[in-house]
Amino acid sequence: MIRLGAGRPDRIAAVGAHCDDIAIGAGGTLLTLCQAHPGIRVDALVLSGAGGEREQEERAALAAFCPGADLRPAVRGLPDGRLPAHWAEAKAAVEELRGRIEPELVLAPRTDDAHQDHRGLARLVTTAFRDHLVLGYEIAKWDGDLGRPVAYQPLSPETAERKARLLEEHYPSQHHRPWYDREAFLGLARIRGIECHERYAEAFAVTKLTLNLGG
Template identity: 55%
Template sequence: MIGLAPPGGRLDVLCVGAHPDDIEIGCGGTLLRLAGRPGTTVTGLVLTGTPERRKEAEAALPEFFPGAAVRVLDLPDGRLPAHWDAVKQALEEAAGEHRPGVVLAPRTDDAHQDHRLLGELVSTVWRDALTLHYEIPKWDGDSRSPDVYVPLTEEHARRKVELLSRCFPSQTGRDWWDGELFSGVMRLRGVESRSRYAEGFVCRKLLLDLDTEAAR
């Protein structure tokens, strides 16, 4: 087990999602846990969304992490690979404004093309950040074993499920959207990490700075 405690205690987190609700599904529990950590900031960037969905995303992230700021663009849902230049430009512009220590983004092997493209590009834009790729359950059945886990309390898990349904009413009628699914994924990752609940991530590259001065 490795604790994340950067020098000076400050932690700036950037969350990137292709669609409204991606961030909250993939790492909402982690954001709830970070909300109690002093010196932490959270910023969100979402690439697609109808006007209704954009309003949901803008209101949702601060519920998971009070004070979080989120920007929602209007690129076409399901068509991000065809708009590669616009996606890359949006990420580069965000990089000019934010130098996060941690980036939370979709997996590079996600079955959804929009998720996959973002997962591939974030590591090329933020080369000096720790990038953790979150998972989003879906019909495609693309789940894989994570290699990074964030343990969650029962309260974190319950709160995540509650907020997902409250913050994204446009999605509650979908056949895959329910608390049982979200709780089940967190419970499974908890079993894998010796905790009650957890969220799982994939990390493609991790730099361990073993300098004792920097580690203080």
């Protein structure tokens, strides 16, 4: 597998349309980064779920997925499933995040995600973070929109198992969903691991990448 290192990141931005999006799509990557780089700054923005059980779950989950990090979470109150109708508020939230951080890495939904909230947020992110490495995470869903990713973050078996355990532990409000279980989380991670010659991995879409091969 061809490998390309991005150096040591000091600042990460992670964005999600809903509580649990970041953890599902990039929880293993966050665990890997935070364990390897204690004190790394993680600014997290979630557009919906403020003021209730979902926000409490999200804050506790992000703390668990970012051990030892300088974590700065923000959960907004946009209505779930209605982001296109609240475009101005969503854009303002993303621009506010951009104004307070200059990240080496941005974790966001994919621009071709079938869910309108995910897709809309992804397109906003690319307008605000124009000169940044943006990795578009994937979330398995009924729509069957998983594609052919181009970037992989290998996960140790311990990290993959920990991700699945933390997702079940910190989001009890989602346990009624038929797709929300350990088998689904580890199954996708196993498939992505196969694709990059590892046991487990998370996979990402990249819309634009500038190389510096000259050093």
